[in-house]
Amino acid sequence: MSYVEVRNISKVFQTQQENLPALENISFTMEQHGFYCLIGHSGCGKSTLLRIIDGLTEPTTGEVLISAKVTNRPGFDRGMVFQHFNLLPWRAVLGNVEFGLENRRMSKRERRERAMHYIHMVGLDGFEHYYPSQLSGGMQQRVGLARALAIEPEILLMDEPFGSLDAQTRETMQTELMRIWSIEKRTVLFVTHDIEEAIFLSDRVIVMGQRPGRIVDIIDVDFPRPRDENLRNLAGFTEMRGRVWKTLKCAASEAKASAAKR
Amino acid sequence: MSYVEVRNISKVFQTQQENLPALENISFTMEQHGFYCLIGHSGCGKSTLLRIIDGLTEPTTGEVLISAKVTNRPGFDRGMVFQHFNLLPWRAVLGNVEFGLENRRMSKRERRERAMHYIHMVGLDGFEHYYPSQLSGGMQQRVGLARALAIEPEILLMDEPFGSLDAQTRETMQTELMRIWSIEKRTVLFVTHDIEEAIFLSDRVIVMGQRPGRIVDIIDVDFPRPRDENLRNLAGFTEMRGRVWKTLKCAASEAKASAAKR
Amino acid sequence: GERVADSALRVAITSPTQPSYVETIYGPVHYGAEFGLNITADDFRIFDSHATATQTVLAGQADIVGGSFVSHLIIRERGLDFKMFCPFVNMDDFVMAGRNGVTEVEQLFDPDTRVAIDSPGGASGVILNAMLQAAGTGKTIADLPNVRILESSALRSSVFVADGVDATVIHLTQFKQAAEQVSDAVIITTLYKDVPVFIKEAFAAPASWLEENLELAASFCASVLKAARELPRDFDLFVSAVNEFVGVPPSEAMLRETFDLISQYEFWPKNGDLEPEAITQMAKMAVLSGVLEEVPDPTEVVDRRPINRALELLGGRVE
Amino acid sequence: MDPVTRKDTWISQSRKNRIAKWGLRVASFLVFLAVWQWYGAKPEMFAVAPPSQVFPAFYEAMLSGELPKAAAGTLYTMAVGYLLAVVVGIVVGFGIAVSVWARNTIEPIVNAAYSAPMALLIPILGVYIGLEFQGRLFLVMVWAVFVIIVNTAAGVRETPPSLMEMAQSFGLNPWSIYRKVIFPSALPYILVGLRLGAGRALRGAVTAEILMSTTNLGKFLIDAGSTFNMPKLLAGIMLVILLGLVIIQGAEYLEQRILSWRRV
Amino acid sequence: MSGFKTAQQRGVTRLEKDSQIIQGEKLRLRDQKWFQRLLVWGLLVAVWEILGVILGPFFLPRISQVFLSMFAAFTNGDLTTLASSLRQMFLGFGLAAVVGIPIGLIMGRSRWAEYVLGIYVNALFVTSLEALLPFIIILVGTDFYFRVVVVFLFAIFYIIINTAAGVRAIDPNLFETAAAFCTPRLKLFIKIILPAALPYVIAGLRLGLGHAVKGMVIAELWVVVDTGRRLVDLGFARKLPEYFALALWIVLFGALANQILLSFQKRLTPWGSEIAGFTGSRKK
Ligand SMILES: Nc1ncnc2c1ncn2[C@@H]1O[C@H](COP(=O)(O)OP(=O)(O)OP(=O)(O)O)[C@@H](O)[C@H]1O
Numbered sequence A, B: 001m002s003y004v005e006v007r008n009i010s011k012v013f014q015t016q017q018e019n020l021p022a023l024e025n026i027s028f029t030m031e032q033h034g035f036y037c038l039i040g041h042s043g044c045g046k047s048t049l050l051r052i053i054d055g056l057t058e059p060t061t062g063e064v065l066i067s068a069k070v071t072n073r074p075g076f077d078r079g080m081v082f083q084h085f086n087l088l089p090w091r092a093v094l095g096n097v098e099f100g101l102e103n104r105r106m107s108k109r110e111r112r113e114r115a116m117h118y119i120h121m122v123g124l125d126g127f128e129h130y131y132p133s134q135l136s137g138g139m140q141q142r143v144g145l146a147r148a149l150a151i152e153p154e155i156l157l158m159d160e161p162f163g164s165l166d167a168q169t170r171e172t173m174q175t176e177l178m179r180i181w182s183i184e185k186r187t188v189l190f191v192t193h194d195i196e197e198a199i200f201l202s203d204r205v206i207v208m209g210q211r212p213g214r215i216v217d218i219i220d221v222d223f224p225r226p227r228d229e230n231l232r233n234l235a236g237f238t239e240m241r242g243r244v245w246k247t248l249k250c251a252a253s254e255a256k257a258s259a260a261k262r
Numbered sequence C: 001g002e003r004v005a006d007s008a009l010r011v012a013i014t015s016p017t018q019p020s021y022v023e024t025i026y027g028p029v030h031y032g033a034e035f036g037l038n039i040t041a042d043d044f045r046i047f048d049s050h051a052t053a054t055q056t057v058l059a060g061q062a063d064i065v066g067g068s069f070v071s072h073l074i075i076r077e078r079g080l081d082f083k084m085f086c087p088f089v090n091m092d093d094f095v096m097a098g099r100n101g102v103t104e105v106e107q108l109f110d111p112d113t114r115v116a117i118d119s120p121g122g123a124s125g126v127i128l129n130a131m132l133q134a135a136g137t138g139k140t141i142a143d144l145p146n147v148r149i150l151e152s153s154a155l156r157s158s159v160f161v162a163d164g165v166d167a168t169v170i171h172l173t174q175f176k177q178a179a180e181q182v183s184d185a186v187i188i189t190t191l192y193k194d195v196p197v198f199i200k201e202a203f204a205a206p207a208s209w210l211e212e213n214l215e216l217a218a219s220f221c222a223s224v225l226k227a228a229r230e231l232p233r234d235f236d237l238f239v240s241a242v243n244e245f246v247g248v249p250p251s252e253a254m255l256r257e258t259f260d261l262i263s264q265y266e267f268w269p270k271n272g273d274l275e276p277e278a279i280t281q282m283a284k285m286a287v288l289s290g291v292l293e294e295v296p297d298p299t300e301v302v303d304r305r306p307i308n309r310a311l312e313l314l315g316g317r318v319e
Numbered sequence D: 001m002d003p004v005t006r007k008d009t010w011i012s013q014s015r016k017n018r019i020a021k022w023g024l025r026v027a028s029f030l031v032f033l034a035v036w037q038w039y040g041a042k043p044e045m046f047a048v049a050p051p052s053q054v055f056p057a058f059y060e061a062m063l064s065g066e067l068p069k070a071a072a073g074t075l076y077t078m079a080v081g082y083l084l085a086v087v088v089g090i091v092v093g094f095g096i097a098v099s100v101w102a103r104n105t106i107e108p109i110v111n112a113a114y115s116a117p118m119a120l121l122i123p124i125l126g127v128y129i130g131l132e133f134q135g136r137l138f139l140v141m142v143w144a145v146f147v148i149i150v151n152t153a154a155g156v157r158e159t160p161p162s163l164m165e166m167a168q169s170f171g172l173n174p175w176s177i178y179r180k181v182i183f184p185s186a187l188p189y190i191l192v193g194l195r196l197g198a199g200r201a202l203r204g205a206v207t208a209e210i211l212m213s214t215t216n217l218g219k220f221l222i223d224a225g226s227t228f229n230m231p232k233l234l235a236g237i238m239l240v241i242l243l244g245l246v247i248i249q250g251a252e253y254l255e256q257r258i259l260s261w262r263r264v
Numbered sequence E: 001m002s003g004f005k006t007a008q009q010r011g012v013t014r015l016e017k018d019s020q021i022i023q024g025e026k027l028r029l030r031d032q033k034w035f036q037r038l039l040v041w042g043l044l045v046a047v048w049e050i051l052g053v054i055l056g057p058f059f060l061p062r063i064s065q066v067f068l069s070m071f072a073a074f075t076n077g078d079l080t081t082l083a084s085s086l087r088q089m090f091l092g093f094g095l096a097a098v099v100g101i102p103i104g105l106i107m108g109r110s111r112w113a114e115y116v117l118g119i120y121v122n123a124l125f126v127t128s129l130e131a132l133l134p135f136i137i138i139l140v141g142t143d144f145y146f147r148v149v150v151v152f153l154f155a156i157f158y159i160i161i162n163t164a165a166g167v168r169a170i171d172p173n174l175f176e177t178a179a180a181f182c183t184p185r186l187k188l189f190i191k192i193i194l195p196a197a198l199p200y201v202i203a204g205l206r207l208g209l210g211h212a213v214k215g216m217v218i219a220e221l222w223v224v225v226d227t228g229r230r231l232v233d234l235g236f237a238r239k240l241p242e243y244f245a246l247a248l249w250i251v252l253f254g255a256l257a258n259q260i261l262l263s264f265q266k267r268l269t270p271w272g273s274e275i276a277g278f279t280g281s282r283k284k
């Protein structure tokens, strides 16, 4: 029995203009302590899928099972890093990171310490008392990241958490994430656009095609850990990169073709 | 005389807590029809610099000259792609793209045609009547891109325009941007986190360090155009990549050291 | 009669028409032509405040104002040269109602008796003073130990019914309705039966206007006085007048009672009274009530010429 | 220049601004006084006494303690009624925004009641609630409560779903979501409602004192009005306006303090 | 949690709206609007009726009698009178909107306008406008325009204050966008400020409308005409059923106009901002 099982999920959005099928028949499983990357084109439904797994949106059909139990609402076992940060504008950085901890049984001091720890981890020391509107985009994203990490959830759902980061911060964050993951062994579902990032991080890459969003390929990544820059020089790496690339390309042209037919 | 001259720009933000020097003594020039990339860590002041050049924020000291004239307010000669998209929530995609054109003298039909042209260019055909809240993050970013392209400005200021795009869309957009640029020869200042993207696109890479934001290196990229995937295999490419990487890393550790001293 | 002027007379009235002074409008509209007056119901502007009505005249939006006698006196004391030239209501159906064993005037001065009146400047204050005077108590409302100030008679009567007060000044019609709800409600004293002299309402105009429009004022007054003479004679005529000018006419039975009161107690001045003694007495009451500083010279506050001329037009006094 | 995008430069100019602001205010007020004097001094402007009469009347009534005592009584009624309105208004406002039942059944009534002239109630209210303090309190409350309800409901509904989604994702219980997300997010609206409500509460208190049982400032105004003492009447009205301005400006100041995060 | 989730689905967020519709889930009886209204309103009516019986007609007319009088209003001319009052009310309210919205937009946008106008708007907002009525009568007389002006004054300050608050709440990024695309100052109002502040503007219009109705009644009570005169007369004669019937008609028309404004809001804000789905009843 897998730890997380996503079963036949579909989702149709109703808009004023039409019914938009966003996800179609998505099924996959995740083992405990696995690192999974979700990759796919813009608009293929990655965020929607993450929101369904987190229990924020109901799927039109299908269900999500965690430890064999159907789950349809958020819980402390899952932590989400939002694509659009979703910071509370009226709280400074510290308050935003503490936010997720406030429903847990812990002393104020402990909470503050934990928050400061993760603020340090994402490199925002000194900005604890800045409001989101005073931060750059990348800094805001790191606040969202710290907030999710701080609750130390079993399952981390990360929606393009490094999307607004610069290359170097990004690399630092990747390494940091790997380190945390290797120590505390969370189960991670990580959405990204970046093929190299996906391969670098994950045990398995789930490739999605679009219109409607569906799984077009699932690739196991067996490179030994810990991984580093040299990964790129391995023969298997370029090959794998090419495979994902091609799958995505195919899916896109298929989608275009089917859109043209409509 | 250079086309665009950025002269001794500094910027200090006043916050409740302190005075935050965001930019210090930034000077560089851009030639007409050149493609410039600005690269630097999150929070180093790239967006601020772009906003100053566009005339949206006043610098604390220094000035921006375009065609040797001091410029301190937005004009039709510059088009801006915002990092946070900044779409008007009450307008659908088409309306958002038309927005920039509405202050130009042109017939409604012409405006619509132009907007549709750029919507097509960014691959959003069929979404003309969707509101921003109904689009995925990457789709929203492409709307912002189309909006800036549509006014066909002399100078394009692009603040991480491909930040939320998936790899494939991103590549398509890069190629498309290159194509437009090679035909219509605009002057482009392009902010990115992605070193490869910077090298792939630009004539010159401006590397920024942080706290306070300043220029740490300016690198000319002489690879012949048109460029393609094979660029990566050139010897000079890896070298250049390494140089930028190192400069960024140094700047970061310097900043850390100076922060520690404070 | 001869035609005085074709220019319409515009009249500001300070409260909505009720059966007990329906002759105010009925007279000019129906008998005006006899005296050369060209006036319709539309020429009457009805307000809910004396100040507003007076202001309207001052601003030239109306020519004369019909309102409470005491208010006219106060206006004069404020330095505005208004003169009264025609009374239209002397008496009214105000009664002092009591309950919870309050049946005598003296009991009003018991600290346990809750009495509702309106504020000192209001009509019921002056009326209550007149009642207290007539009852020979030698006291005024200032001596009442336990008062509630409620501006409208409707409010006072509902509070009376709800047992919020033990005594109050209200209209007889309101008392009748109240008595249906309150078994021990009694009339302690009345304005019309127990107070010998009262001038409730009169028309006034700026002295300068009167100087120039004596004839017009006289014809107007004549038409009002004629109605004051005709209506109390004929119940059917009275009913038709009420139906014409009162928004929501009361039931016929109630009208009958009002009609009887009007004719029996001479609510309406048939001869244009406004005698100096009566004026002085009213002014004293106003001084007692604390709304007037001093008693004015009665010949100053009234321009008797229009009244005298009106009586001429009407062919003399009646008894 | 554009105050929003240039906000950093605005800060450095704030001193100059303050001077200009008060300069403009004082100047426009002087012009207003002059016009008032000219207008009120005309003999046919009986109801509009000129400032040269109103200010002395005001001064005298203040000195004699008549006006301060009346104002204190009115303010007391207003404050108690307003507090009631705040509690009821926020609770009902939240209820309407959150519960379908309340929205379907209570909101139409609130909307209708909001546009109903409350003065129409006075003749019947007194009988049930009494015309004394409780009656006035009730009137103050209904005068102020609807604007608070309407604004609170609007604010709650405006809470960005993305933030609530985030809070849900972090496992906040409903109570915490209200407290930590919906309430702060609705706060700007609620504060507008509270500010408007404070002004209305004052007006409601004065109106109740005029139309129900006459006391305090209401009595002051009625007495002056019914004896046609126009300077005194205007002096009373002036005090009501002054009190209102102080209340509103105070509320505005508090609003800015509370919402300081918006100005950064 | 489950109770909350229900509220979320139907009200506070629209997260679940889509799936609900698609699954075509039939609402239970107790979730049906008509059922809820029937129950709650029916209860209120019943309580009124019983109170009316207990208290007697002097205090409270039975609601059944009020309803009968409401029907009678069709024939006895009350509604015609009310209609003519409402015509003036809408004229005054329309003027207040036309004048108030631009002033509010400018005051929210320009500090200078705020410095000069703010204090007067606030002062007039807290003033009992009743005190100004005599003055207004001097200026415009007691006829048609008097009532229009009173309604105008009653409504406009709410519109101004809310509109200005809405403008101040606009996301600065939107101004930046407009500036970047060289939007001229004047167009800024139409293209950015008005749409962005629209929810506040409409809230202001709704508040203003409530006051316009009040202004109408007070003006007419003051110069005793039309509906106001009718109310005075009915009150004086203590014909409570008719009095309540007319008052209820006024309230009903006010509520109707309010509802129309709400539907305007939905029409004008189709971009799916949360407000659109919230205020007022939502189609199921
Ligand atoms: N609330 C909504 N109403 C209607 N359509 C929606 C809604 N939310 C998302 N969609 C549509 O669903 C599709 C998938 O959106 P989603 O945000 O999941 O994409 P994504 O894969 O996360 O894209 P990106 O990488 O650009 O963030 C898009 O076509 C979008 O237009």
Ligand SMILES: Nc1ncnc2c1ncn2[C@@H]1O[C@H](COP(=O)(O)OP(=O)(O)OP(=O)(O)O)[C@@H](O)[C@H]1O
Pocket: A133, A134, A135, A136, A137, A138, A139, A164, A166, B013, B014, B015, B020, B022, B040, B041, B042, B043, B044, B045, B046, B047, B048, B049, B083, D264
């Ligand atoms: N309005 C403001 N008030 C105060 N500080 C600000 C403001 N805007 C930006 N800053 C600060 O200025 C610095 C530079 O911000 P900027 O947005 O230009 O960074 P950036 O290089 O674009 O970063 P990113 O790549 O993350 O978008 C940051 O430290 C930020 O906190």
Ligand SMILES: [Mg+2]
Pocket: A046, A047, A048, A083, A159, B136, B137, B138
């Ligand atoms: Mg997404």
Ligand SMILES: [Mg+2]
Pocket: A136, A137, A138, B046, B047, B048, B083, B159
């Ligand atoms: Mg930036």
